[in-house]
Amino acid sequence: xxxxxxxxxxxxxxxxxxxxxxxxxxxxxxxxxxxxxxxxxxxxxxxxxxxxxxxxxxxxxxxxxxxxxxxxxxxxxxxxxxxxxxxxxxxxxxxxxxxxxxxxxxxxxxxxxxxxxxxxxxxxxxxxxxxxxxxxxxxxxxxxxxxxxxxxxxxxxxxxxxxxxxxxxxxxxxxxxxxxxxxxxxxxxxxxxxxxxxxxxxxxxxxxxxxxxxxxxxxxxxxxxxxxxxxxxxxxxxxxxxxxxxxxxxxxxxxxxxxxxxxxxxxxxxxxxxxxxxxxxxxxxxxxxxxx
Numbered sequence: 001x002x003x004x005x006x007x008x009x010x011x012x013x014x015x016x017x018x019x020x021x022x023x024x025x026x027x028x029x030x031x032x033x034x035x036x037x038x039x040x041x042x043x044x045x046x047x048x049x050x051x052x053x054x055x056x057x058x059x060x061x062x063x064x065x066x067x068x069x070x071x072x073x074x075x076x077x078x079x080x081x082x083x084x085x086x087x088x089x090x091x092x093x094x095x096x097x098x099x100x101x102x103x104x105x106x107x108x109x110x111x112x113x114x115x116x117x118x119x120x121x122x123x124x125x126x127x128x129x130x131x132x133x134x135x136x137x138x139x140x141x142x143x144x145x146x147x148x149x150x151x152x153x154x155x156x157x158x159x160x161x162x163x164x165x166x167x168x169x170x171x172x173x174x175x176x177x178x179x180x181x182x183x184x185x186x187x188x189x190x191x192x193x194x195x196x197x198x199x200x201x202x203x204x205x206x207x208x209x210x211x212x213x214x215x216x217x218x219x220x221x222x223x224x225x226x227x228x229x230x231x232x233x234x235x236x237x238x239x240x241x242x243x244x245x246x247x248x249x250x251x252x253x254x255x256x257x258x259x260x261x262x263x264x265x266x267x268x269x270x271x272x273x274x275x276x277x278x279x280x281x282x283x284x285x286x287x288x289x290x291x292x
Contacts (some may be wrong), residue, residue, distance in 0.1 A: 083113030120150025
């Protein structure tokens, strides 16, 4: 299956701006809910700076770009390619398009082996879609895809990281569960308050490792240090401010090949089993590999 942003752009009549437009931030709205991200553009943030991930907000729509009862703190995507001795944040955005009030598309062309681009790049594409589930629940679905635009096979790991803050609570509790077809990391407001919670879910066909850290920031999971990191399917949760993430071990991605999956962020929403694959059709899961 071809994961093609240009086809999507053309279908929406936006081909004329497809090569020039980028976004430093975006805001999604659906019903009562709002989701926003900032600091998503620029190579200066490739190796991370405090805070380690990109700031985001997720909650009920407020005034302007703000939200009330905000569960978001920071999140982002990292990768490690062949020849890399550490992980890098997606930063070299080449295309950003607001598709609709509740959806946005982002493309990143990233270096292979530290900073070299002469031998090709890795193309990462992210499509965010926000959907209100009920008057108190929402889900932000991120369909992602990566294409190996180099001439060599890439042993690639792709990471999704998220640090929630549930309301004003600072002792969030992180819990991991495996459901039919999906992994889920759930962050409760406190150990005694599970009525307020947020989730980070990933498609099990590609998710291979997960991790819950004891503090906030992506460096708690080892994504911003100077060595390679592999998640260990473990948690070291002492009821502190937890963060969580997934590592997608994509193995040997051949030249010209693509692969994709889905990550879902839930606001007081956990993907029900066994209907994880359906998820109300949010975002349209794209999973596949191809050769040119």
